[in-house]
Amino acid sequence: MSNNKGFASDNHSGVHPDILKAIVSANVDYTIAYGDDEYTERAVKKFKEHFGDNIDVYFVYNGTAANILGLKTVTHSFNSIICAETAHLNVHECCGPEKFTGCKLITILASNGKLTVDQIEPYVVGFGDPHVAQPKVISITQPTELGTVYTLKEIKELSDFAHKNGMLIHMDGARLYNAAASLNVGMKEITGDAGVDILSFGGTKNGMMFGEAVIFFNKKVSKDFVYIRKQGMQLASKMRFISAQFEAFLSNDLWLKNARYANKMTQLLHKELKDVPQIKITQKVEANAIFAIIPKKYIIPLQKEYFFHVFNERTSEVRWMCSFDTTKEDIMNFTEIIRKTIAEK
Numbered sequence: 001m002s003n004n005k006g007f008a009s010d011n012h013s014g015v016h017p018d019i020l021k022a023i024v025s026a027n028v029d030y031t032i033a034y035g036d037d038e039y040t041e042r043a044v045k046k047f048k049e050h051f052g053d054n055i056d057v058y059f060v061y062n063g064t065a066a067n068i069l070g071l072k073t074v075t076h077s078f079n080s081i082i083c084a085e086t087a088h089l090n091v092h093e094c095c096g097p098e099k100f101t102g103c104k105l106i107t108i109l110a111s112n113g114k115l116t117v118d119q120i121e122p123y124v125v126g127f128g129d130p131h132v133a134q135p136k137v138i139s140i141t142q143p144t145e146l147g148t149v150y151t152l153k154e155i156k157e158l159s160d161f162a163h164k165n166g167m168l169i170h171m172d173g174a175r176l177y178n179a180a181a182s183l184n185v186g187m188k189e190i191t192g193d194a195g196v197d198i199l200s201f202g203g204t205k206n207g208m209m210f211g212e213a214v215i216f217f218n219k220k221v222s223k224d225f226v227y228i229r230k231q232g233m234q235l236a237s238k239m240r241f242i243s244a245q246f247e248a249f250l251s252n253d254l255w256l257k258n259a260r261y262a263n264k265m266t267q268l269l270h271k272e273l274k275d276v277p278q279i280k281i282t283q284k285v286e287a288n289a290i291f292a293i294i295p296k297k298y299i300i301p302l303q304k305e306y307f308f309h310v311f312n313e314r315t316s317e318v319r320w321m322c323s324f325d326t327t328k329e330d331i332m333n334f335t336e337i338i339r340k341t342i343a344e345k
């Protein structure tokens with residue numbers, strides 16, 4: 001495999017220099033452990049600047065934990081959680097949500113990754129019936145695992161429906177910033193203001209080394225999180241190194257600049273490839289991912305140059321993803337190689 005950066009995932013990217021600087025700056029003196037420190041206090045303040053004063057926010061190491069512990073805090077094992085069939089919760093968390101929450105995951109086929117009220121309605125039944133899993137949470141991902149973005153109106157429709165039925169909205173916002181940049185809105189507008197109750201907020205995919213947050217907009221449901229986080233083995237003793245990263249991430253628009261840039265590079269890649277007849281783009285390109293069906297014979301030669309994942313082997317659908325550190329040159333080289341490979345084979 002080559003040393004090129006590749007387009008497999010924003011998880012493959014490095015750490016933004018401002019974040020590294022923040023980690024180094026936090027590496028002085030002793031400070032109180034487990035989040036009772038000044039770095040965490042300042043990071044929480046930053047979160048409140050972006051998401052409003054009326055939140056509870058807690059830090060964890062990774063996105064899987066943010067999802068699972070957030071959901072565990074608001075459910076009993078007799079509940080059901082409704083999500084898209086493509087949700088990270090469903091396909092990439094090794095049935096951790098089922099194990100830790102005990103809940104039934106009701107998965108809905110959503111061809112563009114987005115759920116609608118019409119799709120969910122048939123599953124929101126059986127309230128009060130002891131024979132039936134009690135519907136409790138609708139979990140949506142923003143942007144979705146298919147690179148599409150819920151509009152504000154779409155989120156509000158889902159949250160109104162959830163609340164009307166005594167349910168909660170969880171948002172997996174591992175890449176929330178890419179959605180906010182795409183919609184050109186603030187992060188609060190498409191989360192708390194749109195009726196989201198619990199948000200998993202990512203950092204790692206946009207320039208942080210590690211660290212994710214769980215934000216409760218609905219403070220009535222957050223009270224047990226601290227115990228569940230500890231039981232869930234996600235209470236970092238040297239919390240300051242997550243907090244210092246978040247403080248930098250949420251300062252000087254770093255989160256936004258990085259996300260806008262990744263989206264822009266994705267649009268460039270899309271522009272270069274959308275008219276290639278051998279490539280069929282399968283989803284709207286709204287954030288930092290492109291899904292495309294390409295002839296199988298091109299996949300291995302291309303992966304050797306710029307690694308990427310096959311999303312669906314059966315249909316030969318691949319995913320290309322850009323990051324804050326993808327360069328224009330990466331894109332031009334990659335698209336040139338694609339054209340050459342097609343011409344030769």
Ligand SMILES: Cc1ncc(COP(=O)(O)O)c(C=O)c1O
Pocket residue numbers: 011061062063064065067088089141144145172174175204
């Ligand atoms: C949409 C989404 N949610 C959650 C996660 C989980 O993140 P982690 O791998 O840090 O557990 C990912 C990771 O790629 C993701 O893409």
